[in-house]
Amino acid sequence: MKKTIRIGTRDSELALWQANKVKEGLEQLGCSTEIVPVKSVGDIILDKPLYELGITGIFTKTLDVAMISGQIDVAVHSMKDVPTALPHSIVQAAVLPRADAADLLIHKGDLSFFEKSGTIATGSLRRRAQWLHRYPAHKVENLRGNINTRMRKLQDSDWQGAIFAAAGLERISPFEGTNIHPEHRLALDWMIPAPAQGAMLAVALENDTYSRECLAKLNHRETEICTHTERQFLRVLEGGCTAPIGARATITDNEITLTGVLLSPDGKRRHDIKRTVLLEHYTFLGETCAKEILEDGGKETMALMKLSGPLGSDQQVSS
Template identity: 75%
Template sequence: MEKIIKIGTRDSELALWQANKVRDGLEKLGCRTEIVPVKSDGDIILDKPLYELGITGIFTKTLDVAMIQGKIDVAVHSMKDVPTALPKGIVQAAVLQRADTADILVHKGDLSFLEHSGTIATGSLRRKAQWLHRYPGHTVENLRGNINTRMRKLQDNDWQGAIFAAAGLERISPFAGTDLNPEHRTPLEWMVPAPAQGAMVAVALEKDTYSQSCLSKLNHRETEICTYIERQFLRVLEGGCTAPIGALATIAGDTVSLTGILLSPDGRQKLSVKKEKSLNNYHDLGSICALEILDRGGKEIMKHIKSHQPGPGPNGKAPAKT
């Protein structure tokens, strides 16, 4: 008798949507499944930005432990939250087809503040740095919580706007309040997304060949290639610390291209790169772009960031990613 695949997920609405997306795909393949919600520290600690929590993989650690302990067979994550190095014994089993990669400014109707002074909110160091680079006279406030919570905070404060991932808004809108599908939305086409933004990944134990075999049928090859390149760019650049890094790979015909950026946290310094390669020779594209950034001044930016970031906490973990 085939086993029931226990799918672990954070218990936020968005995370549950993602887990159910994987469950539906597996069920259509004839696999038996069960959703197992697991509370994570990242959903509990809301008074600090992610990059100040001092724990690597804040949204994935709890599920990793549950999987190693045998409580779940599969974990489903927003891929941008997953550390570039998976824990020993856990492997990437499927990357689902990517949704919209864009960042969205949700505002209160009047965009005239963009030409003057203004205040927007985000909990992302990457978004903050890019915003301040483009609008150096603005103020950026910290904003944490699930999408519903962040929308309420936007309405309750005198901020002009807040930045959200388009994919998150699209996924949660069908079963949430109408305020999650606001009319006042402006795509930030100039903002480079986080590596793997808009993609979902399912991981399993390396020894669990049954779950891996089932999940492999859900894998979207183009998304897998693009997120591999983006995460390679991130891994080579960051060197174990958190920094404002953006990356987006795209495929057109037989060519894959990568746009990557590194900024100082205050947005004053920005280094960017764009390169392309043949689709049959993409494996080092992320690394090549990252090394060019480092050679053009990125080493100095990263050195400065590392010297100003909190060191490992009492559990020996490095600072969290954003």
């Protein structure tokens, strides 16, 4: 039965951009849609790092409730914000083509601090841990808020730089109104991104056949396979809001390669893995790599983190 598909989204600029991307795709298919903005708890509490809040799916729960209660039909998320286990009755309906999955350092034009002490900012435990592993003499400050807010905080601080997701900066331009120059960006090609970073996910109710059939036409199979592998790696390592975990899967010809990392929050302990298999064997690649890391010292690192108290995730307000 044809209907107007109500697309729920957080009300940040980036989230609205993503929701409108899905709206455009659906309307090109002849579907009628409307955008329904919803403010999440993660967008309201900005004075603490996410890992101190200890909440899984802080940016998705409000939309889950809105969908289950019948206020919306579809929710659009940055896929890296979505817990690996979806709520009962909600299913993955489409993974859109991935944008650049890299992390970027936005700086103030002087990179000499790399060779001495310096301060950068990020709200991501994964980015913090990888930065401290590489630059143990540096200080990492917490940085929360949407992209524009974080850019203004960088401008008004004495920090040397802040880390952003390339995908978010591709989708909106936060440099206007600041003295931070767009060209002052450095791709952190050594930093392994969050599982599913740069990907957009649309979810729907399992029994909503019409919305699911419409969204299925927007699904990008290669991105779906890669994000499945990365999120499986995350799930088996008990990631989400428990540890700094990075994963990136890429497909070349008929092969898929997964690069993964597990760290302690201070960056002192690090476990890396990289494996390539035939694409037809992708189904359990993430699980296999995660188990190998656990057997090779990762289990002890996870145990130490659990003893030290609640830890956080890579989930952020807007990449």
